[in-house]
Amino acid sequence: MPEQLYYEDVAAGDEITPLVKQPTTRQxxxxxxxxxxxxxxxxxxxFAQSQGLPGVIVxxxxxxxxxxQLITDWxxxxxxVHRFSCSYRGMNFPGEALTCRGKVIKKxxxxxxxxxxxxxxxxxxxxxKTVPGRxxxxxxxxxxPLGDSPTIYGVSP
Amino acid sequence: xxxxxxxxxxxxxxxxxxxxxxxxxxxxxxIQRFAQAIDDQNPLWQDEEYxxxxxxxxxxxxxxxxxxxxFEQIQQKMTALTPGAGRLHGGTELEYYHPVRPGDTITVNGxxxxxxxxxxxxxxxxxxxxxxxxxxxxxxxxxxxCRQLTILYQTEGTKYA
Numbered sequence: 001m002p003e004q005l006y007y008e009d010v011a012a013g014d015e016i017t018p019l020v021k022q023p024t025t026r027q028x029x030x031x032x033x034x035x036x037x038x039x040x041x042x043x044x045x046x047f048a049q050s051q052g053l054p055g056v057i058v059x060x061x062x063x064x065x066x067x068x069q070l071i072t073d074w075x076x077x078x079x080x081v082h083r084f085s086c087s088y089r090g091m092n093f094p095g096e097a098l099t100c101r102g103k104v105i106k107k108x109x110x111x112x113x114x115x116x117x118x119x120x121x122x123x124x125x126x127x128x129k130t131v132p133g134r135x136x137x138x139x140x141x142x143x144x145p146l147g148d149s150p151t152i153y154g155v156s157p
Numbered sequence: 158x159x160x161x162x163x164x165x166x167x168x169x170x171x172x173x174x175x176x177x178x179x180x181x182x183x184x185x186x187x188i189q190r191f192a193q194a195i196d197d198q199n200p201l202w203q204d205e206e207y208x209x210x211x212x213x214x215x216x217x218x219x220x221x222x223x224x225x226x227x228f229e230q231i232q233q234k235m236t237a238l239t240p241g242a243g244r245l246h247g248g249t250e251l252e253y254y255h256p257v258r259p260g261d262t263i264t265v266n267g268x269x270x271x272x273x274x275x276x277x278x279x280x281x282x283x284x285x286x287x288x289x290x291x292x293x294x295x296x297x298x299x300x301x302x303c304r305q306l307t308i309l310y311q312t313e314g315t316k317y318a
Contacts, residue, residue, distance in 0.1 A: 002199065021196070027194065027196070030190075030193065030194040031194045031195075033190065033194070034187075034190040034191045034193070034194035034225065035191070035194070035224075035225040035228055036225060036228050036229030036232075037225075037228060037229070037232065038229065038232070039232060039244060041244075041245075050312070051243045051312050052243065052279075052280065052310075052312065059246070060245075060246035060247075060248075060249070061221075061224055061225070061228070061246065061249060062194070062195070064221060064224070064249050065191075065195045065197075065219070065221045065224075066195065068195075068219060068220060068221035069195055069197045069199075069219070072197075072199060072219060072220065073199070077201055077211055077212065078212060080220070080253070080256075081220040081221075081251075081253050082252070082253060083250075083251065083252050083253070084220070084221070084249075084250070084251040084253070085248070085249065085250040085251065086248060086249055087247065087248040087306075088245070088246050088247060088248060
Protein backbone atom coordinates (compact mmCIF):
# COMPACT_ATOMS: atom_id res chain seq x y z
CA MET A 1 0.00 0.00 0.00
CA PRO A 2 1.59 3.30 -0.99
CA GLU A 3 1.95 5.78 1.87
CA GLN A 4 0.23 9.12 1.56
CA LEU A 5 2.39 11.97 0.31
CA TYR A 6 1.63 15.48 1.61
CA TYR A 7 2.53 18.80 0.05
CA GLU A 8 4.59 19.78 3.08
CA ASP A 9 6.78 16.71 2.69
CA VAL A 10 7.88 17.64 -0.84
CA ALA A 11 10.76 19.91 -1.81
CA ALA A 12 12.36 20.80 -5.14
CA GLY A 13 15.19 18.38 -5.86
CA ASP A 14 13.56 15.47 -4.03
CA GLU A 15 13.93 12.16 -5.77
CA ILE A 16 10.98 9.88 -6.35
CA THR A 17 11.56 6.32 -5.12
CA PRO A 18 12.72 4.48 -8.27
CA LEU A 19 10.63 1.69 -9.77
CA VAL A 20 12.48 -1.13 -11.53
CA LYS A 21 10.76 -3.13 -14.27
CA GLN A 22 12.00 -5.96 -16.39
CA PRO A 23 9.54 -6.38 -19.25
CA THR A 24 9.49 -9.84 -20.84
CA THR A 25 8.03 -10.81 -24.20
CA ARG A 26 5.17 -12.34 -22.19
CA GLN A 27 4.48 -8.96 -20.61
CA UNK A 28 4.46 -7.36 -24.07
CA UNK A 29 1.80 -9.83 -25.17
CA UNK A 30 -0.24 -9.12 -22.03
CA UNK A 31 0.10 -5.43 -22.75
CA UNK A 32 -0.95 -5.85 -26.39
CA UNK A 33 -4.13 -7.55 -25.19
CA UNK A 34 -4.83 -5.06 -22.42
CA UNK A 35 -4.12 -1.97 -24.50
CA UNK A 36 -5.26 -2.95 -27.98
CA UNK A 37 -1.83 -2.08 -29.39
CA UNK A 38 -1.29 -4.90 -31.86
CA UNK A 39 1.52 -3.38 -33.88
CA UNK A 40 3.52 -6.54 -34.75
CA UNK A 41 6.85 -4.81 -34.05
CA UNK A 42 6.10 -5.66 -30.41
CA UNK A 43 5.68 -9.41 -30.79
CA UNK A 44 6.93 -10.59 -34.20
CA UNK A 45 10.75 -10.52 -34.45
CA UNK A 46 10.84 -11.16 -38.21
CA PHE A 47 8.34 -8.42 -38.82
CA ALA A 48 10.21 -6.01 -36.54
CA GLN A 49 13.44 -6.69 -38.45
CA SER A 50 11.68 -6.23 -41.78
CA GLN A 51 10.76 -2.76 -40.50
CA GLY A 52 14.38 -1.85 -39.92
CA LEU A 53 14.33 -2.51 -36.18
CA PRO A 54 16.92 -4.66 -34.36
CA GLY A 55 14.18 -6.86 -32.94
CA VAL A 56 10.98 -6.77 -30.94
CA ILE A 57 10.72 -3.53 -28.95
CA VAL A 58 8.77 -2.58 -25.85
CA UNK A 59 5.53 -0.63 -26.47
CA UNK A 60 5.97 3.07 -25.81
CA UNK A 61 2.75 3.27 -23.91
CA UNK A 62 3.70 0.38 -21.63
CA UNK A 63 6.73 2.47 -20.67
CA UNK A 64 4.45 5.45 -20.13
CA UNK A 65 2.33 3.31 -17.83
CA UNK A 66 5.41 2.21 -15.85
CA UNK A 67 6.08 5.91 -15.33
CA UNK A 68 2.42 6.31 -14.35
CA GLN A 69 2.89 3.64 -11.69
CA LEU A 70 6.06 5.38 -10.48
CA ILE A 71 3.91 8.44 -9.83
CA THR A 72 0.81 6.82 -8.34
CA ASP A 73 3.02 4.71 -6.02
CA TRP A 74 4.68 7.93 -4.89
CA UNK A 75 1.71 10.28 -4.43
CA UNK A 76 -0.46 7.79 -2.56
CA UNK A 77 -4.16 7.23 -2.75
CA UNK A 78 -5.25 10.84 -2.27
CA UNK A 79 -2.87 12.28 -4.79
CA UNK A 80 -3.98 12.62 -8.39
CA VAL A 81 -2.19 12.88 -11.69
CA HIS A 82 -3.20 16.11 -13.37
CA ARG A 83 -0.82 16.18 -16.32
CA PHE A 84 1.54 13.64 -17.76
CA SER A 85 3.73 13.72 -20.83
CA CYS A 86 6.58 11.68 -22.21
CA SER A 87 8.56 11.14 -25.41
CA TYR A 88 9.63 7.75 -26.68
CA ARG A 89 13.16 8.73 -27.65
CA GLY A 90 15.01 5.46 -27.58
CA MET A 91 14.05 1.85 -28.04
CA ASN A 92 13.73 -0.52 -25.12
CA PHE A 93 14.06 -4.25 -25.55
CA PRO A 94 12.39 -7.07 -23.63
CA GLY A 95 14.74 -8.70 -21.14
CA GLU A 96 16.44 -5.41 -20.32
CA ALA A 97 15.93 -3.84 -16.92
CA LEU A 98 14.23 -0.46 -16.94
CA THR A 99 14.51 1.94 -14.07
CA CYS A 100 11.81 4.57 -13.73
CA ARG A 101 12.96 7.66 -11.87
CA GLY A 102 11.76 11.14 -11.08
CA LYS A 103 12.79 14.38 -9.47
CA VAL A 104 10.70 17.24 -8.08
CA ILE A 105 11.16 20.47 -10.03
CA LYS A 106 8.85 22.75 -8.06
CA LYS A 107 5.69 22.96 -6.01
CA UNK A 108 3.01 25.65 -5.92
CA UNK A 109 -0.53 26.41 -4.78
CA UNK A 110 -3.14 27.56 -7.27
CA UNK A 111 -6.88 27.98 -6.61
CA UNK A 112 -6.45 26.19 -3.29
CA UNK A 113 -4.89 23.13 -4.95
CA UNK A 114 -1.42 21.91 -4.11
CA UNK A 115 0.60 21.10 -7.19
CA UNK A 116 3.92 19.32 -7.55
CA UNK A 117 5.78 19.25 -10.85
CA UNK A 118 8.39 16.60 -11.59
CA UNK A 119 10.76 15.39 -14.23
CA UNK A 120 10.27 11.70 -14.82
CA UNK A 121 12.12 9.26 -17.03
CA UNK A 122 12.82 5.61 -17.79
CA UNK A 123 16.45 4.55 -18.01
CA UNK A 124 17.91 1.56 -19.84
CA UNK A 125 20.81 -0.48 -18.36
CA UNK A 126 23.30 1.91 -20.01
CA UNK A 127 21.76 4.76 -18.04
CA UNK A 128 20.27 6.36 -21.17
CA LYS A 129 17.00 8.21 -20.62
CA THR A 130 14.99 6.50 -23.33
CA VAL A 131 11.65 7.89 -22.15
CA PRO A 132 11.92 11.37 -20.62
CA GLY A 133 8.77 13.07 -19.41
CA ARG A 134 7.07 15.47 -17.09
CA UNK A 135 4.24 15.10 -14.60
CA UNK A 136 2.14 17.53 -12.60
CA UNK A 137 0.29 16.03 -9.65
CA UNK A 138 -2.09 17.39 -7.03
CA UNK A 139 -1.50 16.20 -3.49
CA UNK A 140 -3.26 16.90 -0.18
CA UNK A 141 -1.87 19.37 2.31
CA UNK A 142 -1.69 18.58 6.03
CA UNK A 143 -3.32 21.97 6.70
CA UNK A 144 -6.11 21.39 4.21
CA PRO A 145 -7.08 17.75 4.14
CA LEU A 146 -9.22 16.64 1.26
CA GLY A 147 -11.84 15.36 3.67
CA ASP A 148 -14.54 13.14 2.32
CA SER A 149 -14.52 14.68 -1.09
CA PRO A 150 -14.15 11.76 -3.47
CA THR A 151 -12.02 13.79 -5.73
CA ILE A 152 -9.71 16.72 -5.99
CA TYR A 153 -9.85 16.36 -9.72
CA GLY A 154 -12.42 18.71 -11.12
CA VAL A 155 -9.79 20.93 -12.71
CA SER A 156 -11.66 22.13 -15.74
CA PRO A 157 -10.23 21.37 -19.13
CA UNK B 158 8.15 0.79 -55.37
CA UNK B 159 7.10 1.98 -51.90
CA UNK B 160 6.73 5.60 -53.06
CA UNK B 161 3.08 5.83 -52.11
CA UNK B 162 3.55 4.51 -48.58
CA UNK B 163 3.58 7.96 -47.10
CA UNK B 164 0.92 9.93 -48.85
CA UNK B 165 1.35 13.14 -46.94
CA UNK B 166 -1.36 15.01 -48.84
CA UNK B 167 -3.88 12.36 -47.94
CA UNK B 168 -2.88 12.73 -44.29
CA UNK B 169 -3.08 16.52 -44.49
CA UNK B 170 -6.58 16.20 -45.90
CA UNK B 171 -7.55 14.49 -42.65
CA UNK B 172 -6.43 17.34 -40.40
CA UNK B 173 -9.29 18.51 -38.22
CA UNK B 174 -11.73 15.91 -39.52
CA UNK B 175 -13.49 14.36 -36.50
CA UNK B 176 -13.74 10.59 -36.58
CA UNK B 177 -16.85 8.66 -35.78
CA UNK B 178 -16.88 8.70 -31.94
CA UNK B 179 -16.02 5.40 -30.24
CA UNK B 180 -18.16 4.31 -27.30
CA UNK B 181 -16.70 1.97 -24.68
CA UNK B 182 -18.21 0.41 -21.60
CA UNK B 183 -15.61 0.05 -18.88
CA UNK B 184 -15.63 -3.29 -17.11
CA UNK B 185 -13.73 -4.23 -13.98
CA UNK B 186 -11.95 -6.96 -15.93
CA UNK B 187 -10.48 -4.41 -18.35
CA ILE B 188 -8.97 -2.47 -15.45
CA GLN B 189 -7.67 -5.68 -13.91
CA ARG B 190 -6.05 -6.80 -17.13
CA PHE B 191 -4.47 -3.38 -17.48
CA ALA B 192 -3.04 -3.42 -13.93
CA GLN B 193 -1.81 -7.00 -14.39
CA ALA B 194 -0.13 -6.20 -17.70
CA ILE B 195 1.88 -3.44 -16.00
CA ASP B 196 2.27 -5.52 -12.85
CA ASP B 197 0.91 -2.67 -10.75
CA GLN B 198 -0.30 -4.14 -7.46
CA ASN B 199 -1.98 -1.03 -6.08
CA PRO B 200 -5.16 -2.36 -4.39
CA LEU B 201 -7.12 0.70 -5.47
CA TRP B 202 -7.22 -0.71 -9.01
CA GLN B 203 -8.20 -4.29 -8.19
CA ASP B 204 -9.22 -4.95 -4.58
CA GLU B 205 -12.93 -4.18 -4.24
CA GLU B 206 -12.94 -4.45 -0.46
CA TYR B 207 -9.94 -2.20 -0.02
CA UNK B 208 -11.18 0.30 -2.58
CA UNK B 209 -14.65 0.48 -1.02
CA UNK B 210 -13.07 1.93 2.13
CA UNK B 211 -11.00 4.45 0.19
CA UNK B 212 -12.09 8.01 -0.58
CA UNK B 213 -13.34 6.71 -3.92
CA UNK B 214 -15.72 4.20 -2.42
CA UNK B 215 -14.80 1.59 -5.01
CA UNK B 216 -12.32 0.53 -7.63
CA UNK B 217 -11.01 3.20 -9.96
CA UNK B 218 -8.78 2.81 -12.99
CA UNK B 219 -5.17 3.98 -12.87
CA UNK B 220 -4.94 7.37 -14.58
CA UNK B 221 -2.99 5.99 -17.54
CA UNK B 222 -5.70 3.43 -18.29
CA UNK B 223 -7.65 5.98 -20.32
CA UNK B 224 -4.89 6.00 -22.95
CA UNK B 225 -5.81 2.48 -23.99
CA UNK B 226 -9.47 3.32 -24.59
CA UNK B 227 -9.94 3.55 -28.33
CA PHE B 228 -6.20 3.22 -29.00
CA GLU B 229 -6.73 0.25 -31.30
CA GLN B 230 -9.02 2.34 -33.48
CA ILE B 231 -6.33 4.99 -33.88
CA GLN B 232 -3.94 2.32 -35.07
CA GLN B 233 -6.47 0.88 -37.50
CA LYS B 234 -7.10 4.36 -38.82
CA MET B 235 -3.39 4.90 -39.40
CA THR B 236 -2.94 1.52 -41.03
CA ALA B 237 -5.81 2.29 -43.40
CA LEU B 238 -4.45 5.74 -44.27
CA THR B 239 -0.84 4.67 -44.75
CA PRO B 240 -0.74 0.96 -45.50
CA GLY B 241 2.75 -0.51 -45.36
CA ALA B 242 4.38 2.46 -43.68
CA GLY B 243 6.58 1.80 -40.65
CA ARG B 244 4.97 3.16 -37.53
CA LEU B 245 6.50 4.10 -34.18
CA HIS B 246 5.00 5.87 -31.19
CA GLY B 247 6.67 9.24 -30.63
CA GLY B 248 5.09 10.61 -27.50
CA THR B 249 2.06 10.95 -25.27
CA GLU B 250 0.59 13.94 -23.45
CA LEU B 251 -2.30 13.51 -21.05
CA GLU B 252 -4.47 15.88 -19.05
CA TYR B 253 -6.66 14.05 -16.60
CA TYR B 254 -9.80 15.43 -14.99
CA HIS B 255 -11.96 12.64 -13.57
CA PRO B 256 -11.28 9.12 -12.40
CA VAL B 257 -12.65 6.29 -14.53
CA ARG B 258 -14.64 3.55 -12.81
CA PRO B 259 -16.09 0.20 -13.76
CA GLY B 260 -19.54 0.80 -15.24
CA ASP B 261 -18.57 4.07 -16.90
CA THR B 262 -19.34 4.59 -20.56
CA ILE B 263 -16.55 6.50 -22.23
CA THR B 264 -16.99 8.30 -25.53
CA VAL B 265 -13.78 8.92 -27.44
CA ASN B 266 -13.47 11.66 -30.03
CA GLY B 267 -10.38 11.95 -32.13
CA UNK B 268 -8.85 13.75 -35.05
CA UNK B 269 -5.52 14.41 -36.68
CA UNK B 270 -4.26 17.79 -35.46
CA UNK B 271 -0.95 18.16 -37.25
CA UNK B 272 1.14 16.55 -39.99
CA UNK B 273 4.83 17.38 -40.30
CA UNK B 274 7.70 16.04 -42.41
CA UNK B 275 11.11 15.28 -40.98
CA UNK B 276 14.33 13.78 -42.21
CA UNK B 277 15.46 11.09 -39.79
CA UNK B 278 19.07 10.02 -39.39
CA UNK B 279 18.31 6.29 -39.35
CA UNK B 280 14.79 5.99 -40.72
CA UNK B 281 15.01 8.43 -43.61
CA UNK B 282 11.98 10.50 -44.51
CA UNK B 283 9.50 10.52 -41.67
CA UNK B 284 6.04 11.95 -41.23
CA UNK B 285 5.04 13.02 -37.74
CA UNK B 286 1.32 12.83 -37.13
CA UNK B 287 -0.24 14.37 -34.04
CA UNK B 288 -3.65 13.19 -32.84
CA UNK B 289 -5.93 15.02 -30.45
CA UNK B 290 -8.21 12.74 -28.50
CA UNK B 291 -10.81 13.62 -25.89
CA UNK B 292 -12.72 11.35 -23.54
CA UNK B 293 -16.12 11.98 -21.96
CA UNK B 294 -18.07 9.85 -19.51
CA UNK B 295 -21.79 9.10 -19.38
CA UNK B 296 -22.39 12.28 -17.35
CA UNK B 297 -20.85 14.28 -20.20
CA UNK B 298 -17.93 15.17 -17.93
CA UNK B 299 -14.62 15.62 -19.66
CA UNK B 300 -12.52 12.76 -18.27
CA UNK B 301 -9.28 13.45 -20.08
CA UNK B 302 -7.62 14.91 -23.12
CA CYS B 303 -4.68 13.42 -24.82
CA ARG B 304 -2.24 14.18 -27.61
CA GLN B 305 -0.44 11.31 -29.29
CA LEU B 306 2.48 11.57 -31.67
CA THR B 307 2.96 8.85 -34.26
CA ILE B 308 6.06 8.57 -36.45
CA LEU B 309 5.60 7.08 -39.91
CA TYR B 310 8.52 6.02 -42.04
CA GLN B 311 9.20 4.29 -45.35
CA THR B 312 9.91 0.59 -45.28
CA GLU B 313 10.92 -1.96 -47.89
CA GLY B 314 7.30 -2.22 -48.88
CA THR B 315 6.21 -4.59 -46.18
CA LYS B 316 2.50 -4.67 -45.63
CA TYR B 317 0.77 -5.15 -42.32
CA ALA B 318 -1.10 -8.41 -42.10
